[in-house]
Amino acid sequence: MSPAMPLPAESSVPSAAPSASTAPRALREPMTAPVRSATIDALLAHRTIRAFTDEPVGEEVMRTLLTVARASATSSYFQQATIIRVRDAAVREAVHAASGQPYVGGDRGELLILVVDLHRNAVIRERAGAPLEPLERTYAFLQGCQDALIAGQSMVAAAESLGLGTCYLGSILGDPAGLITALGLPERTFPLLGLLVGHPAQEPQYKPRLPEQITVGIDSYPPLEEHDAELAAYDERVTEYYDLRDASRRVDSFTEQIARMVGQGRAAQAPVLDVLHRQRLCLR
Numbered sequence: 001m002s003p004a005m006p007l008p009a010e011s012s013v014p015s016a017a018p019s020a021s022t023a024p025r026a027l028r029e030p031m032t033a034p035v036r037s038a039t040i041d042a043l044l045a046h047r048t049i050r051a052f053t054d055e056p057v058g059e060e061v062m063r064t065l066l067t068v069a070r071a072s073a074t075s076s077y078f079q080q081a082t083i084i085r086v087r088d089a090a091v092r093e094a095v096h097a098a099s100g101q102p103y104v105g106g107d108r109g110e111l112l113i114l115v116v117d118l119h120r121n122a123v124i125r126e127r128a129g130a131p132l133e134p135l136e137r138t139y140a141f142l143q144g145c146q147d148a149l150i151a152g153q154s155m156v157a158a159a160e161s162l163g164l165g166t167c168y169l170g171s172i173l174g175d176p177a178g179l180i181t182a183l184g185l186p187e188r189t190f191p192l193l194g195l196l197v198g199h200p201a202q203e204p205q206y207k208p209r210l211p212e213q214i215t216v217g218i219d220s221y222p223p224l225e226e227h228d229a230e231l232a233a234y235d236e237r238v239t240e241y242y243d244l245r246d247a248s249r250r251v252d253s254f255t256e257q258i259a260r261m262v263g264q265g266r267a268a269q270a271p272v273l274d275v276l277h278r279q280r281l282c283l284r
């Protein structure tokens with residue numbers, strides 16, 4: 001979505017929150033980079049969208065996004081990810097319940113679940129008389145996570161290039177066991193991440209990112225202690241940001257968020273390792 005794109009009448013931007021058009025300049029405009037292309041501009045213009053109009057995404061676009069996902073790089077060519085497109089209202093409601101986030105429910109935006117899938121290759125190996133033990137190793141699970149995330153990010157980039165908005169949903173892991181039942185997921189699969197795609201009904205600010213000195217190392221790890229001044233300046237910028245989910249106040253600084261929020265929320269407290277083991281994943 002271009003920053004100048006007019007908002008639909010039913011925009012869910014709460015009036016108390018400055019939108020991208022009234023925010024401080026740094027939050028109003030995307031990051032810039034030395035080299036430009038249409039793809040780079042679209043990637044830099046990313047922001048998560050959590051409110052959608054009722055305009056359907058459309059079959060051609062959905063088929064395109066799913067094709068883009070399938071064209072993504074895949075670890076060892078094992079293709080250990082599967083995408084579930086949620087269309088049934090009852091299934092969507094189950095995902096909504098697992099996530100606990102209001103914008104996951106209803107019928108606005110398309111809902112996709114990115115599934116780590118070692119089941120398919122287990123069936124293939126079983127038929128070939130090959131042992132299944134390698135699929136139970138943590139590395140195999142990580143390969144499936146890599147595939148699922150890369151496919152998801154391809155879809156996000158493609159969707160955003162078309163002016164659509166997206167929201168990843170780690171929150172679906174608020175109830176991993178319930179989700180597995182609701183989606184009919186077999187052993188050796190795991191619902192890693194949800195993804196909403198739809199026509200934006202809000203225009204959030206651009207959320208500032210940690211500076212390069214802190215997040216990029218040359219040849220070795222960049223120690224945070226050497227960049228306390230940059231971190232303090234970043235903290236200051238973050239407090240200028242208004243989160244549309246709680247538009248009544250500025251957000252805490254980054255360091256305050258980390259101190260307060262890591263480990264909070266249902267997904268962070270869910271029995272993920274138990275469920276993985278029940279799914280015969282990450283057994284060793």
Ligand SMILES: Cc1cc2nc3c(=O)[nH]c(=O)nc-3n(C[C@H](O)[C@H](O)[C@H](O)COP(=O)(O)O)c2cc1C
Nearest residue numbers: 046047048050101167168169170171172193206207
């Ligand atoms: C793996 C992953 C999981 C996420 N899960 C959620 C989620 O459950 N709910 C949500 O509202 N946003 C979710 N997000 C979006 C992040 O909150 C968002 O990317 C971050 O706050 C930065 O904001 P921006 O994307 O607008 O720049 C997720 C993002 C990622 C990458």
